Amino acid sequence: MSPAELIAMPPEQPDQPLWLILSGAYVGQELAIELGQLPPSMIPVGHSRLYEMQLDAIGPGQRVYLALPAQYQPPIEDLRRLRDRGVQIVQMPEGLTLGEAVVYAFNYIGVSDHPVRILHGDTFVRDIPEAIDTIAVASSSDDYQWADVEVKDGLVTKLHTASAGANGGDRLVATGYFACSSCSLLLRSIVLSHGDFIAGLQEYNRQRPLQASSVEQWLDFGHIQTFFQSRRSASTARAFNDVRIGQHVVRKSSASNAQKIRAETRWLADAPPALLPFCSRVIDSGEGPDGPFYETEYEYMLTLSELYLFGSIGRTGWTRVVNACADFLQTCASLESGAMDNTTLRLLTNNMFGRLERFARETGFDIEAPTALDGSPLPSLLAIAEQVQARIDLETPRPQRAMHGDFCFSNIFYNARARRVRVIDPRGFAEEGVFSHYGDSRYDMAKLAHSAIGQYDLIIGGRYHCERQSPTGFKLEFENTPGRLWLKDAFGEITVQGQRLACDEIQAIMTGLFLSMLPLHSDRPDRQQAFIANALRLFKERS
Template sequence: MEKISKRTRSFNSLILNHSKGIVTKKSDNKEKIKQELLWYLNLPAGLKKYSPKLIDYENSKTNVGYSLELCSYPTLADLFVNLSLDLKSWEKVIGELFEIINLFKKYKKNLPYISYRYMYYEKIIERLNELKKEKYWKDLLNEKYIYINKKKYKNINLILEKIKKTVDLLFDKNEMSFVHGDLCLSNILYDKKKKVFKFIDPRGSFGEISNYGDIKYDIAKLRHSFHGFYDFIMNDLFEIEEKGKNFDFIIFVKKNHLKIADLLDREVIKRGYDLRKISIIESLLFLSMVPLHRESFRRQKAMFLSGIKLINEAIF
């Protein structure tokens, strides 16, 4: 029996069994893995083809985990970073992703305002408070302004009140539906020949354990990959030089990456979504993920700078 075990983050492990065509996921963070499992168990029949088949699972007090069919397709993140598809193909891929999002929207559920308030404001406060436990972040967060590539930006403390007010802007019952919850490109497997999408590693919550949330959140997750270049950051394809509160920050993208990002924005607008709202959520994603990536101080700084730049551009 051929088995390969690997770490996906500090708290996740995958066991790949190629001979049986199964991948098993377990985690030290039992609550997170339970939420993912419940997402698969409660997946509507009309959406099952966009997920690997659930083969087996365990949900006990001592152990939580699940096994899926092994889909050996590359992720859209790999295809995007490496420019493995031409622009025309990316235009089709993005269009197809929004068709799937349209299917998500057929499954409706009203969500309480407090879920939005938590996801788009209170969670940011929680994560910033985590960061402030470390001297570097406490000192940086206490600055009123920071400079990124010689441009002055308001730091987070000057923006929090405006972020709080955006919850009302983002709350919309027409945009509450089934969601994946972590729809970044690294969680989308894609077979180029068969044009097949498989979504993996769902979030399984939106303020509360549920398969339902704000569809704009899923779209913002796509945008933080296509436009915010999250996967470049995760692959260390960037450079930061820091002097006090002055940062030179460059992500190593090519012209075609920018063109693909523009294709996404065009599709967002074409489908009737408010690009400013999507951009606000995208910025909050970057800001809230900083304390989750203690595996790399450089990446944390890149995510923070991306979030500050984006939130200033979106709100002011």
């Protein structure tokens, strides 16, 4: 189905409750510096976009419209997701006030006197009030230009928008959710108020009193400060670690991965001085009831994974990111331990074969059978692993240089103001049980390549389509954009110690990483299939 067909999807079941998510303009300039030009509902929150959280809160069985700027082209994967959840897009012209946007959207939809529910595109309310003719309100001490609400006996007596800077102390504000029993009365009230949405609500309230419903779980993503605060509140932990996010720190602990936690702690806390500007700062560490732990300062930044999957920054912004990643890798490469070794990559290739065999035992996949990708015949997974190993120099001892060990997009924050990366979750050892800051620079380069070139984050983010055409044959398509295609080449030009990120050896190591991770995702057979297909793609491109 084409993007035009997805956008033009006709509404179904007109008797359902009608929702409008208002996201017909772009985020403000401060947020655009961090994210690029995005409508508010499309901003990243962890491994998804805000609209997905909003739809989860709205719940199934609702008739939902999403207003987006007419000139904005949603990625095809988002169009599919919106279609699958029954959401119809309303394309909005530029330059409308909020009130004018409401009038335009409901006239476009063709609503008469139907009850309607409106949610601002930059707002998330988990406990959405069920009552009609109500406004969701919350207390706030922030000094933004939100609509202040005055209440008596549970009913709204006054709505007004105060200028930013004119407020002091706690205030009761409209959170961005409004439910009205009469759409036609709402539209008439806005028109009578010359397109002013808040004044229109005040006029509506004069004729049909509005309740003020207090909500506890309100997140505002519309301002730079509230965006990062709300993002912190919405953060989730990885499955194999116990991660607790507080107001100021992130606490990471694990009883089952005690060695990993201790190694990460030492790597970050005792990093060479030249690396400290790039490292997340350890606040506390020790042994707790749930195993070893360490606490780092919470980073009010975006990961490269979020920017890559959901951001819209242009070439200038991404060029700065690429340069920042190169700066970190080159700084690491400048720090030598004095030892010569090749343990890191020998362990990688040994793991590759061992994990392939484990994957075969656990799933019954025949790793010795010929494979195919998009109809093209290819060797077996075992034969590909052998050819990958042959492309890697495992004999020449290499100087051991500072190594992060998991330098991929999800472990890299980017500070747009400092134009510097900040890393988390280092490996902390070159071989099992032996702590070290040092290892093989090629491994860090391959980990970065598996995000920037290998499309790892698109698989984790579910932004791909993989079809199993036979027991060992696959078809794979990614949600590619011209920007991502350019970005592959830009990252590929990063050069460390005379070796490019896109060179044959680094690409071989990267392919080996995808083969090695197969049994580690046993809870997601769909991802395992995508990793196989992707390894076939990477091998095919270099054959």
